[in-house]
Amino acid sequence: MSKKLYIETLGCAMNERDSAHIIAELEEKEHYSLTQNPKEADLILINTCSVREKPEKKLFSEIGQYAKIKKENAKIGVCGCTASHLGDLILKKTKSVDFVLGARNVSKITQIIHEKRVAWVDIDYDESAYVFSPNPHSPLKGMINISIGCDKKCTYCIVPHTRGNEISIPADLILEEARRMVENGTKEILLLGQNVNNYGKYFSHSHRAINFTQLLNEISQINGLERIRFTSPHPLHMDDDFIIEVAQNPKICKAIHMPLQSGSSAILQKMRRGYSKEWFLNRVEKMRSLIPNLSIGTDIIVGFPTESEEDFLDTLDVLEKVRFDTLYSFIYSTRPHTQAQKWLEVDRSVELVEEQIAKERLLRLKDRHKEILTEDNLKQIGRVHKILFESFDATHSLLEGRSDTNKLVRVKAESGLVGEICEVRISQVKGAQLLGELIS
Structure with missing residues (x-):
């Protein structure tokens, strides 16, 4: 029976990528499977951001909440940028955290989960040539x-x-x-x-x-x-x-x-x-x-x-x-x-x-x-964009995607076009959102 992993990712795209590496490493080498429910997780990870002060202050509140709901013997780990610069201080401020893993030490995740009350936060560690486990669920x-x-x-x-x-x-x-x-x-x-x-x-x-x-x-x-x-x-x-x-x-x-x-x-x-x-x-x-x-x-x-x-x-x-x-x-x-x-x-x-x-x-x-x-945005009405459709809203039968100029566009169409690039003429503007029609 596989162990369950829950991971909360805060901050930038770099953190999202680090989380993807962590998930792939733990799935392949430690046989974890991802869950969206922290209450059933055997391992709870918080991948933190420290660019601004507010997310950092929020961290200890998050740790406290997870400590209250986690199942017996489940571990809590803090990763990412806040882990890097607070290090041992996180362990000193809360007994709920089992380990702290810095943003420059992601490749060590399969080792540190077997440790107790340690902080590995070496910012000089070189993992530039480390080959992470491949993600078997390659996204669009x-x-x-x-x-x-x-x-x-x-x-x-x-x-x-x-x-x-x-x-x-x-x-x-x-x-x-x-x-x-x-x-x-x-x-x-x-x-x-x-x-x-x-x-x-x-x-x-x-x-x-x-x-x-x-x-x-x-x-x-x-x-x-x-x-x-x-x-x-x-x-x-x-x-x-x-x-x-x-x-x-x-x-x-x-x-x-x-x-x-x-x-x-x-x-x-x-x-x-x-x-x-x-x-x-x-x-x-x-x-x-x-x-x-x-x-x-x-x-x-x-x-x-x-x-x-x-x-x-x-x-x-x-x-x-x-x-x-x-x-x-x-x-x-x-x-x-x-x-x-x-x-x-x-x-x-x-x-x-x-x-x-x-x-x-x-x-x-x-x-x-x-x-x-x-x-x-009003100037976009009547213009044609090539849209890579990324998702489908079944409730409203709307496809959603982005142009190569990164404009978010929604179109009334069938779900079968997810993953396709299609020409769309913009017909309406709702706030920051552009609505369009497929060009057949």
Whole structure:
């Protein structure tokens, strides 16, 4: 009789991919089967995020809830980024947790489950060449890690402390995994890394010279693969060769996530992002000159220490000029082990933006972005998109999928088209949702 595994995944796509690796490893090597009911699980895992403070605070509440409902002798493990930077502290704060496994130590999952009250959180551990167990349930849309860790030192970010220094995964392993996924039915692959377009700069062992642009080209040659996406590229590394490859390669989706963080060059310098407002806008202009229908998403932090109203207006100015299709925006959150936190502790001239002012700026940013989305979505009526249908809503007989520009579209049609790419003419807009009709 197989043991039951329940896993809760918090945070980014990287965490989702780590969870998929954990599940595959435990299914193949320890004979676990996945359950959606934590009460029947023999092993409960929480794969954590620490990019912001709130999910971290929520962790101990989650642990307490699982401890109350778990069956006798069931184990609880904490994985991911919060595990990396809190480590033994999690074990000291709660007796309910059996082990803590850092984000850089995922390949050790089948070993640590047999341990009691241990924390393995070595951020220098190198698993870049580790071959994880294959997922026998290849999804229509799959994810592949192309690097681990991060070599940037952004002053607000805890990721280098939780995932270690950047190492690229050998291209041969990436290509082999991509071919296997496509053979098992995957049509779209999302390439993952903290800075994907810095790929190839660091390998832990000797490896043929290859950069991200070349990797994209090689992956695109896999027969049967329809679409390639990637996240997140760093604006600093968006050279002309990269932009031209995205523009000219028909398998690369015409949607890109460009984390802006701030529109103020002064704040960007304090964040140590390595680019200016002008550089960011130049890269956008270059891409849109070659890809007029390009969809651009971004991340923005408001209220970074010392941000003035003028700095914030620069951010609104970039929003107006770029008209982002997706926007993830947050109020700055102090994180341990970051340069910004040290500034706040030792330099009295560096102050947090007042909470009420930061909240008001975030609201202004979000409200204007909603207006832009409404304006731009109305322009979609009558346009034709190729949609990869991903799911079917039986209650309303609606197919749902995304265009290569990442627009979510729903169509009244039969379920048999799930997994197919079809042309759809947009006929109606409901909020951020586009409704369309199949073109026969």
